[in-house]
Amino acid sequence: MTPQGNATADTMAPATPGSARPSSTWTGWGQWLALVTMTVDHLSRYIAPEAWDLGWAGSSIGRIAFPLFAAMVAWHGLFNPRTPLRYARRILVIGLVAQLPYMLMPRASDALILNICFTLSLGLTGGVWLRALPARLATGTLGQPRLVAEAAIALGVWGVAGLWVEYSHHGLLMIPLYMLAMQYLHLAGDTLADRLKAAAMALPVLVVAGLMNSSDMAKSFTVATCLAALLLAAGAHRLAPAVPTAMPRRLWLTWYPGHFAAMALWLWLAGQLG
Known part of the structure; x- marks a missing residue:
């Protein structure tokens, strides 16, 4: 939940030596949009009375938050490769702090679900592992038995x-699919073959984004958010x-656990928590 800290001041490393350095200015906007859409989603889901019938907000505005968070985390993991695992640990710590108030939210099922920070942290860890595979294979530091075991x-x-x-x-x-697609889109040349290859690498992100939701409205907002993030990697970041x-x-570091704690307190004062 902490892409780049202060995005406007972040120094981004190139995806590969010699590649142009992409601007991370867009993440400054992304941070505000992600927090607002996430908060709208959670307020409409957990706080707003059922009589208000705000389910549409969670199926539209609320579906922007996760793909946007994932895009910013993937951007950091790809273009600032010196600190991705430390970054994943930081997200995990935020998730651990937020888990208790998150578990107090009213749900249809009593099954234990780990909050979104665990999803982002594990996704980034997997993306870092996948991205390192080609170099490890090329240098001979990863043999076939170890590759099979790690896979x-x-x-x-x-x-x-x-x-x-x-x-x-x-x-x-x-996040792993974002990182793969963003790298190809960022480094794509001007030839038709390069552009087609980059477009093909972007398709899995859009497919998975569509599969994450059931309603057509939710699918549309999630896929559109992913498409916008991919266009940024393709050059729109400029x-x-x-x-x-x-x-x-x-605010960026504390909002996720803090807003769950505030909602839990509100529900308790309203007598909706045991």
Whole structure:
């Protein structure tokens, strides 16, 4: 939940040596949009009375938040490759802090679900592992037996974790697929073959985004958000102006657990929590 901290001041490393450095200015806007849409989703789901019939808000505005968070996390993991695992640990810590108030939210099922930070942290870890594979294979530091063992462990973790985390197995795939697509889109040349290859790498992200939701409205908003993020990687990032007010770092780090704690307190005062 902490893409780049202060996005406007972030220094992005190139995806590969010699590639142009992409601008991360857009993430300043992305941070505000992600927090607002996430909060709208949660307020309409947990706080608003059923009589208000605000389910449409969660199926539209609320479906922007997760693909946008995932896009910013993938952007950081791809273009700032010196700190991705430390970044994944930071997201995990936020998830641990937020888990208790998150579990207090009223749900249709009593099954234990880990909040979105676990999805983002595990997804980034998987994306970092996948991205390092070609270099490890090329340098001979990863033999076939170890590759098979690591792949089996990764599939096992994905299979088990997908049963427990928010957005399930599809959610865990978003960041690795984003990273793959963003890298190809960012480095694509001017030839038709290069552009077709980059477009093909972007398709899995859009497919998985569509599979994450059931209603047509939710699918449309999720896929549109992913498409916008992919266009940014393809070069639209150059067009983003600086955000007038940068997201305060403390607000960015504390909003996710804090807003769940505030909603839990409200529900308790309203007598809706046991």
